[in-house]
Amino acid sequence: MDISIFAALAERNRFHIVELLREGPLTVGEIAARTGLRQPQASKHLRVLSEAGLVTAQADANRRIYKLRPEPFFELEAWVESCRRIWDDRFNQLDDYLNRLQSQSANPDTKE
Amino acid sequence: MDISIFAALAERNRFHIVELLREGPLTVGEIAARTGLRQPQASKHLRVLSEAGLVTAQADANRRIYKLRPEPFFELEAWVESCRRIWDDRFNQLDDYLNRLQSQSANPDTKE
DNA sequence: AAGGAATATTCTTGTAAAGGAATATTTAAG
DNA sequence: CTTAAATATTCCTTTACAAGAATATTCCTT
Numbered sequence: 001m002d003i004s005i006f007a008a009l010a011e012r013n014r015f016h017i018v019e020l021l022r023e024g025p026l027t028v029g030e031i032a033a034r035t036g037l038r039q040p041q042a043s044k045h046l047r048v049l050s051e052a053g054l055v056t057a058q059a060d061a062n063r064r065i066y067k068l069r070p071e072p073f074f075e076l077e078a079w080v081e082s083c084r085r086i087w088d089d090r091f092n093q094l095d096d097y098l099n100r101l102q103s104q105s106a107n108p109d110t111k112e
Numbered sequence: 113m114d115i116s117i118f119a120a121l122a123e124r125n126r127f128h129i130v131e132l133l134r135e136g137p138l139t140v141g142e143i144a145a146r147t148g149l150r151q152p153q154a155s156k157h158l159r160v161l162s163e164a165g166l167v168t169a170q171a172d173a174n175r176r177i178y179k180l181r182p183e184p185f186f187e188l189e190a191w192v193e194s195c196r197r198i199w200d201d202r203f204n205q206l207d208d209y210l211n212r213l214q215s216q217s218a219n220p221d222t223k224e
Numbered sequence: 225a226a227g228g229a230a231t232a233t234t235c236t237t238g239t240a241a242a243g244g245a246a247t248a249t250t251t252a253a254g
Numbered sequence: 255c256t257t258a259a260a261t262a263t264t265c266c267t268t269t270a271c272a273a274g275a276a277t278a279t280t281c282c283t284t
Contacts, residue, residue: 001127003121003122003124003127006118006119006121006122006127007118007122009115009118010115010118010119010122011271011272012115013272015113015115015118022195022197022198027230027231028230028231028232029229029230029231037273038273038274038275039230039231039232040231040232040233040273040274040275040276041272041273041274042231043231043232043233044232044233044272044273045272046231046232047232047233048271059280061230061280061281061282062229062230062231062280062281062282063229063230063231063281064230064231064232068198070198070199073192073195073198073199076188076192077189077192077193077195077196080185080188080189080192081189083134083180083185083189084185084189085134086134086180086182086185087182087185123241123242125242139260139261140260140261140262141259141260141261149243150243150244150245151260151261151262152243152244152245152246152261152262152263153242153243153244154261155261155262155263156242156243156262156263157242158261158262159262159263160241171250173250173251173252173260174250174251174252174259174260174261175251175259175260175261176260176261176262
């Protein structure tokens with residue numbers, strides 16, 4: 001799991017950009033307008049999103065049309081689904097762990 | 113979608129802690145040992161995870177046993193699944209967008 | 225060729241966050 | 255009551271990042 005997607009989405013404006021792009025490709029100008037960002041900041045955030053692999057740009061003369069790349073979302077989906085174990089099996093119960101703690105007290109050589 | 117989960121997971125060591133906790137609850141000491149962090153840093157990262165709602169602690173005498181909270185993962189799963197539209201319908205194709213751009217050139221009053 | 229529109233980049237500054245070191249707190253044990 | 259173990263907190267320093275302002279780049283139009 002490449003965690004750079006988390007850093008990319010952790011910023012308010014970038015998350016907003018991603019939400020906008022879910023409805024379809026957009027130019028930098030439109031992204032700036034809809035997010036209320038100034039154009040340079042929009043470009044900078046798009047650069048971060050691009051370096052994290054979340055978006056790609058296609059040139060159209062003067063403009064750059066940005067759209068989402070599916071792959072990182074696939075990867076994230078796979079990861080979060082693999083987390084399902086957290087709540088539906090018994091691994092998150094404390095009983096097990098308390099028992100393990102007990103055994104460790106009995107065999108303290110397992111420490112470090 | 114509360115994006116604080118992204119900030120919490122964006123940090124290398126915190127992501128590692130979450131991965132460890134997927135296998136079951138752990139004490140601070142064990143988390144520090146397995147991640148290679150010093151105890152105070154482990155506590156600090158656990159505090160961030162706790163404030164983001166990703167973990168909870170249960171006191172056991174001297175120790176604090178941390179475990180994952182399922183809810184934020186549910187929320188993340190729901191969000192990422194709602195992103196599926198990105199790649200399986202036609203909204204991400206450029207054709208539409210280029211057409212829209214054309215109409216805007218014809219009706220420039222739609223700008224701002 | 226000149227001017228303008230759309231976008232990207234650079235530089236600076238303010239701020240938040242991470243690590244290190246030291247210390248405080250809580251609890252069990254004697 | 256004193257000590258030690260486990261954990262949390264504080265203070266300090268360094269670093270990363272986001273916004274603002276200014277400027278550079280690219281491409282169309284005339």
